Amino acid sequence: MVSEELWSIGELAGRAGVTVKTVRYYSDRGLLPEAERSSGGHRRYGAGALERLLLIRSLRGLDLPLPEVERVLEGDEALEEVVSGQLRELGSRLAALRWREASLRLLQDCPPGERAERLRLIGAVSVPPDTAAMARFWRRILPVRLPARVVSAVLDSVVPRLPEEPSPGQVLDFARLHALVSDPRVQLPGSRPAPPLPDGEYLPAVLYEGLAEAYALASAELAAGRALREGAALDCFVAAYAHARGTVDSPGFRSGLLALLARSDGPVITRYWKLATGLFAPGEPVLGALHHRLSVALHVQVEAGAG
Structure with missing residues (x-):
């Protein structure tokens, strides 16, 4: 031997x-x-x-x-766990580096007179950033009676996912969006957006589930190059509000719905969607834009009928 x-x-x-x-x-x-x-x-x-x-x-x-x-060294199973953990940590570090690079380019390329303001905005955002403030903003707006599954679905649709390769412009939009939803003045009762329908006079789950279906139809119709003024998406959009109110769709209801939509879309929500739109991935449905397109389509249809 x-x-x-x-x-x-x-x-x-x-x-x-x-x-x-x-x-x-x-x-x-x-x-x-x-x-x-x-x-x-x-x-x-x-x-x-x-x-x-x-x-x-x-x-x-x-x-x-x-x-x-x-x-x-304890075994192969531990190797898989460690590698997975290290990949997650590395991904977070890379995301932070990419965000930091885009932030520095934002400061480098902006006019000198705007640097102090932009530095204040991006300095208020963690690196890598997160969207927790946006989620809290929407939770304050959504009806308290909304089922948890519906709240989760709404948040998945209205809170943008962070871009993997952010541009300086996206960093600025995100920083401004973060400032908007974190502003204590926006949290005051008098400054919050109005409910989509008069409080106590509708079924929130019915409304939000119906709107989700309408937005999906609208996204498909727009992708196919079809107008929204006459189609399933607009009918579904109106039906969501009608069913939530326990009534039926009619020309009179559509006319009255325009006034409700005008009151619910306040400056805060309009500002939110203006800043958030560029943070969604190309081709990803943006609910704020779809809601606006459907509201415009309804307005055109009602005006055409009145004429």
């Missing part, structure tokens, strides 16, 4: 391409198995230690913290 070849700490370091100090550090942490000690008390390592040392070097080369490396 041939005995395993053993190496001194210096020989192991040379085979692995690391320093003796590195080998000693990992040995002292219990990460490298010693085969035996020489008569003089010097460490001796076998092939298993070399394999383990090369694995540690590879993982450290990927910038994994040593505690994470120690987890990996």
Whole structure:
């Protein structure tokens, strides 16, 4: 039987391409198995230690913290967990770098007289930013009786996802949007947008679920190049309000709906959608734009009927 070849700490370091100090550090942490000690008390390592040392070097080369490396050495399942966690962390760091780069370009390219204002705006946003303030803004606006599943669906549709490669313009729009929804003056009862229908006189879940269907139809009709003035999207849009009120669609109802829509679309919501639209991905439906297009289509239809 041939005995395993053993190496001194210096020989192991040379085979692995690391320093003796590195080998000693990992040995002292219990990460490298010693085969035996020489008569003089010097460490001796076998092939298993070399394999383990090369694995540690590879993982450290990927910038994994040593505690994470120690987890990996416990088994292959831990490796998958650690890699997934590191990818998430790296994604967050890259997002922060991309946002920071776009923010710096925004400051670099703007007129000197606007830099102080823009610096104040972007300085109020975390890096990488999040959309929690937008979600809170809409939760304050939505009816309290709205089911949680409907609230979740609405938030998914009205809160833009952050662009992966933000432009300076998108950074500015996001910063202004964040300032809008975080403004304490907007949170005062008198400054909030009016409800879509008189409070207590409609079924919120029926309205919002019906509007979601109308917006989906409108998006499809516009993508197909069809006008909204005559079509399923506009009928569904009106029906959502009618059903929520417990009434039926009629020319008179459509005429009265125009006045309700005019009161519900206040300056805050208009400003919100103006800033948020450019943050949605190309081709992604923007509910504010669809709502406006349907309202305009209804106005044109009612005016044509009156004429």
